[in-house]
Amino acid sequence: xxxxxxxxxxxxxxxxxxxxxxxxxxxxxxxxxxxxxxxxxxxxxxxxxxxxxxxxxxxxxxxxxxxxxxxxxxxxxxxxxxxxxxxxxxxxxxxxxxxxxxxxxxxxxxxxxxxxxxxxxxxxxxxxxxxxxxxxxxxxxxxxxxxxxxxxxxxxxxxxxxxxxxxxxxxxxxxxxxxxxxxxxxxxxxxxxxxxxxxxxxxxxxxxxxxxxxxxxxxxxxxxxxxxxxxxxxxxxxxxxxxxxxxxxxxxxxxxxxxxxxxxxxxxxxxxxxxxxxxxxxxxxxxxxxxxxxxxxxxxxxxxxxxxxxxxxxxxxxxxxxxxxxxxxxxxxxxxxxxxxxxxxxxxxxxxxxxxxxxxxxxxxxxxxxxxxxxxxxxxxxxxxxxxxxxxxxxxxxxxxxxxxxxxxxxxxxxxxxxxxxxxx
Numbered sequence: 001x002x003x004x005x006x007x008x009x010x011x012x013x014x015x016x017x018x019x020x021x022x023x024x025x026x027x028x029x030x031x032x033x034x035x036x037x038x039x040x041x042x043x044x045x046x047x048x049x050x051x052x053x054x055x056x057x058x059x060x061x062x063x064x065x066x067x068x069x070x071x072x073x074x075x076x077x078x079x080x081x082x083x084x085x086x087x088x089x090x091x092x093x094x095x096x097x098x099x100x101x102x103x104x105x106x107x108x109x110x111x112x113x114x115x116x117x118x119x120x121x122x123x124x125x126x127x128x129x130x131x132x133x134x135x136x137x138x139x140x141x142x143x144x145x146x147x148x149x150x151x152x153x154x155x156x157x158x159x160x161x162x163x164x165x166x167x168x169x170x171x172x173x174x175x176x177x178x179x180x181x182x183x184x185x186x187x188x189x190x191x192x193x194x195x196x197x198x199x200x201x202x203x204x205x206x207x208x209x210x211x212x213x214x215x216x217x218x219x220x221x222x223x224x225x226x227x228x229x230x231x232x233x234x235x236x237x238x239x240x241x242x243x244x245x246x247x248x249x250x251x252x253x254x255x256x257x258x259x260x261x262x263x264x265x266x267x268x269x270x271x272x273x274x275x276x277x278x279x280x281x282x283x284x285x286x287x288x289x290x291x292x293x294x295x296x297x298x299x300x301x302x303x304x305x306x307x308x309x310x311x312x313x314x315x316x317x318x319x320x321x322x323x324x325x326x327x328x329x330x331x332x333x334x335x336x337x338x339x340x341x342x343x344x345x346x347x348x349x350x351x352x353x354x355x356x357x358x359x360x361x362x363x364x365x366x367x368x369x370x371x372x373x374x375x376x377x378x379x380x381x382x383x384x385x386x387x388x389x390x391x392x393x394x395x396x397x398x399x400x401x402x403x404x405x406x407x408x409x410x411x412x413x414x415x416x417x418x419x420x421x422x423x424x425x
Contacts, residue, residue: 018388032380039377053370059363064371065119067346076108077190078227094250109154111382209286209353218268224261226341229334259318290352303347310340
C-alpha cells in the first residue's frame with residue numbers, strides 16, 4: 001500500500017483511538033472543553049470591543065498574554081532535557097520517555113501561538129507574517145526570527161512524533177540515519193527559541209530592567225526547571241494510569257538535571273541582584289518596584305519574594321538525593337519550581353520591565369477577567385492536545401494500537417515491531 005494512503009489512514013485511526021476512553025477520560029475532556037468554550041467567548045468579546053477590555057494600556061503594552069507566552073516557550077524548549085541524556089549520552093532508561101517530552105513541546109507551542117494571537121489587536125493581519133504573501137522583515141526583525149525558530153521547532157517536533165508513531169504502528173524499524181539527526185537538530189533549535197525570545201526583551205534599550213546580557217542564559221536555565229517539572233508530574237501520572245514503562249531512574253535523572261539548572265538560575269539571579277543593588281543607578285527603580293515597592297506602589301512585592309522563595313525551596317528539595325527520590329517531596333518541589341518560574345517570567349518580568357514607564361509614570365497592571373478567561377481557554381487547548389496525543393502514543397508504544405492487531409503478537413520481534421513501551425535505541 002502506498003505511504004500516501006497509509007499515512008491518512010494512520011491519522012484517522014489515531015484520531016478515533018484518541019477519542020475513546022473511560023468515564024474519567026471523558027470527564028477530563030469535558031472539563032477542558034468547558035474551559036475552552038469559556039475562553040473562546042471571552043476572545044470573541046475582545047475581538048468585538050478591542051484590547052480595551054484588557055488591562056493593557058500605553059504604559060504596560062505587554063501583560064498576561066505575553067507573560068504566558070514567554071513562560072510556555074521555556075516549557076517547549078525544556079523537552080531537550082530528556083533528549084540530551086538519551087541521544088547525546090545514549091542513556092537508555094530515558095529514551096523511553098523522549099517522545100512524551102516532544103509531545104509536551106508541541107502542546108506548549110500550540111499555547112504559545114494562541115497567546116500571541118490573543119495579544120494581537122488585529123489578528124486578521126496575521127497573513128503579513130507569511131513569506132512572499134506578506135512581509136516578514138526577516139532577518140532584520142527579531143520578532144521575525146522568533147516566528148521562524150518557533151515554527152521550525154514546531155515542525156521538527158511534529159515530524160519526530162509522527163515518524164516514530166507511524167513506524168511503530170506499522171511494526172517497521174526506525175531509520176536511525178533519519179531519526180537521530182532530526183532529534184539532535186532539535187537541541188540547538190530548542191535553545192534558539194528561548195534565546196531569541198530573550199533577545200526580543202534584551203534588545204529594547206529603553207527598558208533597562210531587561211537590558212542585561214545574562215537574560216538569555218537566565219531564560220534557558222529557568223526553562224530547564226519549569227518544563228521538566230511538568231514532565232515529572234506527567235510521567236508519574238502515566239506510570240499509574242497506563243501500561244507504558246517509565247523507569248524511576250529516568251524520573252530521578254531528570255530531577256538531578258533540574259537541580260543543576262536551578263542552581264544556575266539562582267546564581268544568575270544573584271548576579272543580577274548584585275548589579276542592581278551595588279551599582280544603585282536610577283535604573284534600579286524597576287528592581288525596587290518588584291521587590292520593595294516604589295512610592296507606595298507595592299502590588300508586585302509579594303509576587304517577587306514568592307518567586308524567589310519557591311525557587312530556593314525547590315532547589316533545596318532537589319539538591320538532596322533522598323528528597324528528590326521521594327514521590328511526595330519530589331512533587332512538592334515540582335509545584336514549587338513551576339510556581340516560582342511562572343511568576344518570574346510573568347508578573348516578575350513583564351510588569352517591572354514596563355513600570356515605571358519611560359516617563360516615570362506608575363500604572364498598576366492587573367489582568368482583567370477577560371484576559372484570565374482567554375488564558376484558561378489557551379491552557380485548556382494545550383492540555384487537550386497533550387491528552388489526545390499522549391493517549392495515541394501510549395496506545396502505540398504499549399502495543400494496544402497496532403495495524404491489523406490489538407497488540408504485538410509473538411512474532412512481533414521477527415517483524416521488527418518495537419516491544420511495548422519502547423522507543424528507538
